[in-house]
Amino acid sequence: MTRDIYRELQERLDLFSIGFPPAPSGVEITILKRLFSEEDADLFLKLTPLLTPAEKIAETLGLLADEARTRLADMAGRGLLFSKTKGDTTLYAATPFVHGIFEYQVNRMDKELAELMNQYGMEALGLNMLQHGGSFLRTIPVNQALTPDNQVASYDDALEILKSKRTIVVTECICRKKQTILENACGKVVEACFMFDTMAEYYLAHNLGRQVTVDEAVDILGKAREQGLVTQPATAQNPDGMCNCCGDCCGVLQAINFHPKPAEAVSTNHYAVLDRDACTGCETCVDRCQTNALAMDDDGLAVLNPDRCIGCGLCVITCPSEALSLQAKSPEQQYQLPKDGMDQMVALAQKRGIL
Structure with a gap:
């Protein structure tokens, strides 16, 4: 044979x-x-x-x-x-x-490969993302959305993650670049994904990104959040990368949005709460939400579907009436994260029944 x-x-x-x-x-x-x-x-x-x-x-x-x-x-x-x-x-x-x-093709992505990857995402990879995306990337909250008494572990704090890294590289988001080539782009910032330490050194060695300081990274992170991008590091306490994703282009978020309860499909330790009495019906939160967790009701006020909320806090920081807040899950509901990338890969394989 x-x-x-x-x-x-x-x-x-x-x-x-x-x-x-x-x-x-x-x-x-x-x-x-x-x-x-x-x-x-x-x-x-x-x-x-x-x-x-x-x-x-x-x-x-x-x-x-x-x-x-x-x-x-x-x-x-x-x-x-x-x-x-x-x-x-x-x-x-x-x-x-x-x-x-796939991500290492960021400088070699052309229309042919973009079309092939789009087709593959729709036929097969998207289903795997839907089943296992929450074990691959996790959602962490925008710090501005947290109250002073809402303590966050360092691995759930984007700024603390950035400060802990010896080398930070920023690279183009392969998903938004693919959609840009296919003329389906959302128009949001493309250079918005971070790689750290050993992974960052690989990206530098092969000219896949540029090295930035912590301050520069924080500035990029701030601009990404202004545009409504969800910060998603790898699902490990010591992640080797951190993406800033949109529901329009990101393969993981696109797949999760097909789930009837995205909150169950992601690793997140927070959730949004809506005070309808304080809502003014401005609809800002509806535009900001990347998982369609917020909508306008017949009475002209927002309604929140907790089954679709992934706890990013993007809606909270732009609510003019402070009707939205971010709450931490109870200790028993908090996700226990693998220590590093290798442990994460083993955990993914175990979840898929490989090991």
Whole structure:
């Protein structure tokens, strides 16, 4: 039987992160053929997600060290592998499709790939996002929406996350860039996603973003929130990235919006509360909400559907009558987060029944 290396690659990628499931049309194979040669696919299949020196990989591949280094560096440069340099040694690892190969195409995204990814999102990846998006990204509140007595853990505070990082890189949102290419853009800021530390160093090494200071990052974060973007770091106490997402373009939010109860599909420790007696019916909150949790009732006042609220606080900070507030969930309802990215990947795999 002839080896179907691209199907093998799809099945391997489906083991990582939120997966890479087959689509009815087979568009996922078209995407892989667009990105990987057969030689690339064969090499990827011989790697694991554990960072490994090129010299060790050369032994596994049966190649001379120089040849292995050249091939590995080339694939990492095309966003098909993750790499990390420590001193004179570069380590390589297989990487998930999301977050990973897809996002690493930010400088190579063109109309053909954008159309393929849009199709794949509608046919297959969106369903996986819907089922597992809450384990991949989590919603954290806008600090302005919190009352002084509403204490927030450092990993639920965007500013504290930024302050804790040694390296911060800002890059373009791959979702909004894709929709821009397809002429479906929402018009909101594109350069709004952060990568941290080791992940940031990968982005710098491959010219996928630019390094910024904490102050610059805070300024970008503020502009993103002014435009109504939801801040979503990776679901770990020590996240390696933090996105600022819109319901129009973001794959995770788009998928979650198909859920009848988005509040159950995300990891969030807060929820909004509406005081209808204080509402003036200005409709500002309706425009701000990215999950359609707020609407106008027949009496001209807002109504809040708690099943759709993901606790971002964007509505709270722009309510002119202060009719909206943000509350913390009870201690027993608080999410327990994995410590870091590797623990997050294991947790995702366990949730999907892979481990």
